[in-house]
Amino acid sequence: xxxxxxxxLGERSRRWHRMERWAQGWAIYKKNFLGRIGLVLLSIFVxxxxxxxxxxxxxxMYRPMSGVDPEITASVGPNFRHWLGTDFMGRDLFSQLLAGxxxxxxxxxxxAFVSIVLGTLIGMTAxxxxxxxxxxxxxxxxxxxxMPTLLVVLILAALFGQLNIWSIVLIIALFRWPGVSRVIRAxxxxxxxxxxxxxxxxxxxxxxxxxxxxxxxxxxPLSFLYMTFRVTAAINIEAALxxxxxxxxxxxxxxxxxxxxxxxxxxxxxxxxxxxxxxxxSLITLSFYLLGRAMDEVLDPRLRKEGExx
Amino acid sequence: MELWRYARQRLFQIGITFxxxxxxxxxxxxxxxxxxxxxxxxPEMTTEDAAHLIxxxxxxxxxxxxxxxxxxxxxxxxxxxxxxxxxxxxEVIGDRLPxxxxxxxxxxxxxxxxxxxxxxxxxxxxxxxxxxxxTLLALVTHTVFLPWMALILIWIFGYRLGWFPINxxxxxxxxxxxxxxxxxxxxxxxxxxxxxxxxxSLIYFGSYLLIMRSAMLETLKEDYILTARAKGLTEKVIRxxxxxxxxxxxxxxxxxxxxxxxxxxxxxxxxxxxxxxxGRELVFSVSNNxxxxxxxxxxxxxxxxxxxxxxxxxxxAYLDPRIRY
Amino acid sequence: xxxxxxxxxxxxxxxxxxxxHAVEGISFTVNRGRSLGLVGESGCGKTTLGMAILRLxxxxxxxxxxxxxxxxxxxxxxxxxxxRRIRWKEIAMIFQAAMNALNPVHRVADQVAEAILTHEPExxxxxxxxxxxxxxxxxxxxxxxxxxxxxQYSGGMKQRAxxxxxxxxxxxxxxxxxxxxxxxxIVQDQILKEAKRIQETFDIGMxxxxxxxxxxxxxxxxxxxxxxxxxxxxGDRESxxxxxxxxxxxxxxxxFLTVNGxxxxxxxxxxxxxxxxxxEPGCRFCERCRYAEAACRLEPVKYVAVSxxxxxxxxxxx
Numbered sequence: 001x002x003x004x005x006x007x008x009l010g011e012r013s014r015r016w017h018r019m020e021r022w023a024q025g026w027a028i029y030k031k032n033f034l035g036r037i038g039l040v041l042l043s044i045f046v047x048x049x050x051x052x053x054x055x056x057x058x059x060x061m062y063r064p065m066s067g068v069d070p071e072i073t074a075s076v077g078p079n080f081r082h083w084l085g086t087d088f089m090g091r092d093l094f095s096q097l098l099a100g101x102x103x104x105x106x107x108x109x110x111x112a113f114v115s116i117v118l119g120t121l122i123g124m125t126a127x128x129x130x131x132x133x134x135x136x137x138x139x140x141x142x143x144x145x146x147m148p149t150l151l152v153v154l155i156l157a158a159l160f161g162q163l164n165i166w167s168i169v170l171i172i173a174l175f176r177w178p179g180v181s182r183v184i185r186a187x188x189x190x191x192x193x194x195x196x197x198x199x200x201x202x203x204x205x206x207x208x209x210x211x212x213x214x215x216x217x218x219x220x221p222l223s224f225l226y227m228t229f230r231v232t233a234a235i236n237i238e239a240a241l242x243x244x245x246x247x248x249x250x251x252x253x254x255x256x257x258x259x260x261x262x263x264x265x266x267x268x269x270x271x272x273x274x275x276x277x278x279x280x281x282s283l284i285t286l287s288f289y290l291l292g293r294a295m296d297e298v299l300d301p302r303l304r305k306e307g308e309x310x
Numbered sequence: 311m312e313l314w315r316y317a318r319q320r321l322f323q324i325g326i327t328f329x330x331x332x333x334x335x336x337x338x339x340x341x342x343x344x345x346x347x348x349x350x351x352x353p354e355m356t357t358e359d360a361a362h363l364i365x366x367x368x369x370x371x372x373x374x375x376x377x378x379x380x381x382x383x384x385x386x387x388x389x390x391x392x393x394x395x396x397x398x399x400x401e402v403i404g405d406r407l408p409x410x411x412x413x414x415x416x417x418x419x420x421x422x423x424x425x426x427x428x429x430x431x432x433x434x435x436x437x438x439x440x441x442x443x444x445t446l447l448a449l450v451t452h453t454v455f456l457p458w459m460a461l462i463l464i465w466i467f468g469y470r471l472g473w474f475p476i477n478x479x480x481x482x483x484x485x486x487x488x489x490x491x492x493x494x495x496x497x498x499x500x501x502x503x504x505x506x507x508x509x510x511s512l513i514y515f516g517s518y519l520l521i522m523r524s525a526m527l528e529t530l531k532e533d534y535i536l537t538a539r540a541k542g543l544t545e546k547v548i549r550x551x552x553x554x555x556x557x558x559x560x561x562x563x564x565x566x567x568x569x570x571x572x573x574x575x576x577x578x579x580x581x582x583x584x585x586x587x588x589g590r591e592l593v594f595s596v597s598n599n600x601x602x603x604x605x606x607x608x609x610x611x612x613x614x615x616x617x618x619x620x621x622x623x624x625x626x627a628y629l630d631p632r633i634r635y
Numbered sequence: 636x637x638x639x640x641x642x643x644x645x646x647x648x649x650x651x652x653x654x655x656h657a658v659e660g661i662s663f664t665v666n667r668g669r670s671l672g673l674v675g676e677s678g679c680g681k682t683t684l685g686m687a688i689l690r691l692x693x694x695x696x697x698x699x700x701x702x703x704x705x706x707x708x709x710x711x712x713x714x715x716x717x718x719r720r721i722r723w724k725e726i727a728m729i730f731q732a733a734m735n736a737l738n739p740v741h742r743v744a745d746q747v748a749e750a751i752l753t754h755e756p757e758x759x760x761x762x763x764x765x766x767x768x769x770x771x772x773x774x775x776x777x778x779x780x781x782x783x784x785x786x787q788y789s790g791g792m793k794q795r796a797x798x799x800x801x802x803x804x805x806x807x808x809x810x811x812x813x814x815x816x817x818x819x820x821i822v823q824d825q826i827l828k829e830a831k832r833i834q835e836t837f838d839i840g841m842x843x844x845x846x847x848x849x850x851x852x853x854x855x856x857x858x859x860x861x862x863x864x865x866x867x868x869x870g871d872r873e874s875x876x877x878x879x880x881x882x883x884x885x886x887x888x889x890x891f892l893t894v895n896g897x898x899x900x901x902x903x904x905x906x907x908x909x910x911x912x913x914x915e916p917g918c919r920f921c922e923r924c925r926y927a928e929a930a931c932r933l934e935p936v937k938y939v940a941v942s943x944x945x946x947x948x949x950x951x952x953x
Contacts, residue, residue, distance in 0.1 A: 034449075143327050145567070146615055150574040151592060155335075155608045158596040159342035236455065240578055243457045244593055258458060262582075267461060268469045278458030286453040533735035540689055540730075541750050541800075542722035555740045631784040632739060 025298040035294025041287035045101050045280075052098035062092045064099040064252040075264075077272050085272045088264045093257075097276050100254035104235050104284055107169055107253070111234035114173035116223045119180025124211055124219065126181065127188025138185070141178035149175040149233075150240050157246045165248040168241060172234045180226045187219045221299055228292035232285045239281050254281045313634055316627050317620075324616040331612050335605060336380050340373070363391060384609070390602030394595065399606045403588060407610065409479055410587030413503065414576050414614070417510035422565050424511065425518025429561070430554050432519065433526030444519065452516030456575050460509045460582040467505060474505045477584035506583045510575055514568070521564050525557035532556075559630055566622035573615050588614075636707060638840040639665045639688070639808055644701030646683050646692070653912045654699075657683045659864045661701075665857075667807070670834055670841035672851030672872075674887065675861030678908055681844045682731065684861075685810045688842075689728055690718050705808070724754045727801035729794075731813040736797055737785035743796050744771070744781040750803040770799040774829065791822035795829070802833065809834075812844040827854055848887045852876055857944075860884045863909040863919030865936070870945030880947040882924050918949060926951060 055062035061069045069082070072090035079085070084093035126137040153171050157163050163171075191197065192215075200210050241247050242255030243262070254277035261273045364370055366388065371379070383389070389399035425448075432444040468476040475481065484490050484498040529535065530553055538552045577589025584590070592607035594600070627633040646658040658680040665671045673681045686692050688703055690710065703710045705726065710718065730736050737746055747767050751758060758766075771781055774795040785793060794814060801809060811830060815823040831854050834841050845851050851858060858875040860868040860883060868881040879885045909919040917932040918924070924931070931951075940946040 143330060146327065146570060146612075146619060147331075148570040148573045148577075148611065148615060151577060151589075151608060151611060154592060154596050155604060156338075158599070158601065158604045159338055161343070232453070237574075239455060240457060240574070244578070244581060245597065258455075258461070262461065268465055271465075274458075274461060274465070278455050278462070281455040281458065282450075282453055285455070286449065289449070289453055533730060534738040536691060537730060537736045537797075538738070540691055540722055540728045541753060542719045542724065543749070543753055544719065547753075552738050552741075556738070630740065632786050635784055635787055 028298045032294040032297055034290045038287040038290025041283055045284050048098050048101035049105050052102045055095035062095045064096040067091055075266050075270050075273060084276055087260055087273060088266060093273060096252050096257055099252045103251055103253040107238045108231035108235040111169045111173045112227045112230035115176045115230045116180050116227045119177035120184050120223045123181035123184025124188050124215055127185040128192060128211055141181050144175055145178040147175060150237055153241055154246060165251045168238055172237050176230050176233055183222060183226060184219050187222055188215055191215050191218055225295050225299055228288045232288045235284060313627060317624050320620050320623050324620055328613060328616055336377060389606035392600055392603040394598045394600040399602050402603060403606055403610055406586055406588045406591050410589060413506060413585060413587060417507055418572055421511045421514040422518055425515040426522050426558055426561055429519040429522025430526055432523045434549060448516035448519040451512050456513050457578050457582050459513060460579055463505050463509055475502050478502060479585050506579045506585055509579050513575060514572060518561050522557055522561050525560045526553055529553045529557045562622060562626045566619055569615050569618045573611060637664045638667045640704040642702045645699040646687050647697060647699050649695040655911050656914055657864050661866045663859055663869055665840045665842060667840050668838040670843055670855045671857045671859060672843045672855030673859045673861055674845055674848045674851050676846055679861040680864040681861050682812055685812045685844050688810060689722055689726060723750055724804045725806055726808040727806040728810045729797050729801050729814045739785055742782050742784055747800045747803055750800055754804055770803055774799045790818050794826055808840045810842045830854060864911060865919055865948055867948045874945040880952045881949055883920055
């Protein structure tokens with residue numbers, strides 16, 4: 001009998017149960033063709049990001065920001081020494097592209113992480129506390145959601161001067177949490193009604209303990225699902241900022257590359273410069289999106305392919 | 311009618327939101343590093359003009375008085391003087407606002423309608439080639455990086471093929487020529503509008519298509535569709551009269567939720583295409599440290615987003631009787 | 636001529652594990668002015684039957700065998716357009732859970748009018764309007780509420796509106812699938828009386844599907860008991876109620892309160908519901924039957940007629 005096993009093995013059997021669920025989830029994920037493509041694309045980008053450390057080690061002229069090929073004075077197309085060519089200053093485009101992958105992941109993941117931490121905390125609090133706290137938090141969330149993030153960062157750039165990459169990451173996170181909090185709040189509201197919460201309360205658990213020990217583990221999968229969408233938003237906003245010229249001047253990101261090709265007038269003349277960064281931004285967004293949708297299918301059984309109906 | 315009451319309620323809510331934004335901006339401008347006075351008074355102004363402006367904006371008074379002046383000035387349209395243009399800010403943004411509204415509203419309508427129409431078809435032909443193609447297209451276009459898409463379109467259609475102008479909203483030759491009639495001028499604007507509109511519509515229609523498609527698939531499982539079929543209605547009528555109106559509702563909600571994104575995209579598009587709108591003005595004013603203009607542009611854009619939200623909400627209430635009654 | 640004749644009907648659904656045999660070898664007849672109650676627990680195939688008659692099975696459902704004759708014509712052989720014309724005009728259906736059977740974005744009266752206009756498109760507007768009004772009067776919905784939206788109606792009102800809509804074209808036959816399940820007892824009673832009155836007044840042939848034999852017993856002339864896709868007992872009301880033969884029928888009858896309020900002794904229900912993807916060749920009730928023998932499982936079951944109007948699917952029960 002399964003129930004007896006659980007009582008005897010306790011913690012070990014719970015871990016087993018969780019692993020089973022992971023395996024199940026993976027099986028469902030694998031079936032999703034687009035999800036697999038997303039994963040493949042993502043791995044390519046991860047490889048790119050990891051590989052970004054290599055070129056400068058090979059030769060200082062491959063440094064993305066400051067490395068200049070002494071023999072080149074203008075932008076040239078792909079050749080043996082520079083696989084994608086160089087920009088107008090003679091810097092290697094391929095190493096810039098690799099560095100951009102690293103920046104994209106950094107920006108995307110940290111910003112998304114902060115967003116969901118904030119969103120989850122606020123959503124859980126709002127859902128659990130209810131009443132005035134709930135209304136107030138949700139009104140604030142509504143107001144923030146209405147704001148166009150990019151333009152907010154712009155205005156802050158105007159006031160506070162050139163922003164560095166981490167400020168950008170933080171500001172993006174501060175404006176993207178409302179989406180997560182709504183969903184987490186809804187989930188918390190459903191969970192609140194479940195008997196195991198009542199049981200915990202009767203046993204004397206404090207509110208904090210209930211929130212962190214009981215509600216949080218159940219909403220975390222949802223948080224992580226929504227993290228994928230936050231990553232794409234963060235990457236795109238940072239890229240747009242860099243593109244407009246408001247990015248961190250010390251960071252080479254794909255948006256920055258596009259800014260350079262645009263502003264230096266090489267836009268029409270150098271497709272080898274124009275195309276790769278844009279394709280990368282678009283593809284990394286696509287891959288995270290596909291990942292998110294496939295994970296959605298894993299988490300929400302209603303979305304799975306229906307084979308049987310009664 | 312119930313709709314009016316709902317509209318009034320929402321209007322009140324966005325009024326409050328706007329006030330909050332106004333206030334926060336005021337605070338930000340004051341706490342940012344640097345002298346707030348120099349933010350409003352341009353370096354090229356004469357001392358008289360400067361003194362006049364200072365008293366007009368109340369910059370020499372205590373903080374809370376400044377706030378009162380600030381709000382009052384906002385509602386009377388006095389936003390100060392633009393450093394860059396040397397004109398009152400209100401004039402500059404007055405020139406730009408209609409251009410943005412033109413591009414913005416047209417692109418939102420086109421992408422929403424296109425998304426709904428194609429999403430309906432994709433759902434109907436689920437699993438067939440048409441559906442796969444459309445879904446993939448939607449997926450790809452809505453993840454493409456907007457400024458890059460704009461650049462590509464300019465490169466192909468403007469530079470290479472020469473079909474459309476590369477930038478701007480008007481061709482001076484047409485507009486300065488006294489003999490051009492209304493028709494010629496309109497055609498000229500439309501000609502310039504094609505590429506920016508294409509950019510915006512391509513990027514945004516994808517998500518509406520996907521939402522409409524899944525909403526249609528969900529709706530088609532509902533009991534009232536079964537009833538409609540049992541009543542002997544043709545598939546076409548069921549699709550268009552019973553399923554689509556219900557499925558379109560989440561799309562309307564989605565349009566409302568993504569208005570902030572659409573405005574972001576609008577600003578980027580205006581910048582790349584040099585379309586003389588408020589978004590571009592905001593970007594330029596920030597680069598030029600033209601604070602009065604930047605502040606006003608930002609406030610105006612916020613107002614546009616809020617009002618658009620209101621419009622979408624009212625539209626939703628109109629379409630869904632469960633809200634109205 | 637019988638109004639509706641179902642002959643040896645078998646229906647299955649495609650699933651990941653194979654074909655699920657929802658209905659197997661079912662035959663019955665319904666005449667004008669008579670009502671047949673189909674009773675069984677969830678999953679027994681009664682809803683599938685109802686949907687199959689109007690050819691409204693979902694994408695993965697299909698008729699494997701048999702005929703459905705309506706006024707002599709086999710409905711399964713009609714093309715889509717001909718079937719569409721029969722729907723609602725000749726045979727109408729009231730679905731389970733009427734809560735969602737009305738489209739939320741259209742007014743109720745419009746939806747009823749739509750039924751009329753679809754099949755009789757030349758009807759002038761005033762005539763349509765007065766017909767709709769008459770229908771609402773008949774089911775007892777005040778005219779002032781006609782133009783409301785469905786969400787403004789109570790459950791009972793919605794159900795009555797559905798009935799009004801079903802009657803809009805004066806169908807000859809009606810299928811009512813658990814029309815009262817979601818309603819409270821008092822409303823349920825009203826609706827049942829309403830259904831009976833309508834059936835008698837308009838001489839409509841009816842199939843009444845329910846899981847509750849008490850409801851069916853009150854309203855129907857004939858009773859058919861379904862289990863695991865088989866029609867295990869079929870006969871006129873008096874016979875089946877007075878002398879239930881199949882153990883399942885007896886279980887159903889025993890499991891509700893008697894007049895005195897004391898629950899009659901219900902025989903224990905043991906075992907799981909039958910596996911319909913890989914069904915046994917024999918009787919499907921064996922798992923839960925007290926009298927089951929080895930032979931019951933292996934040999935295909937046949938009908939035994941106890942009287943011209945009463946038969947049972949079990950060789951040992953007669």
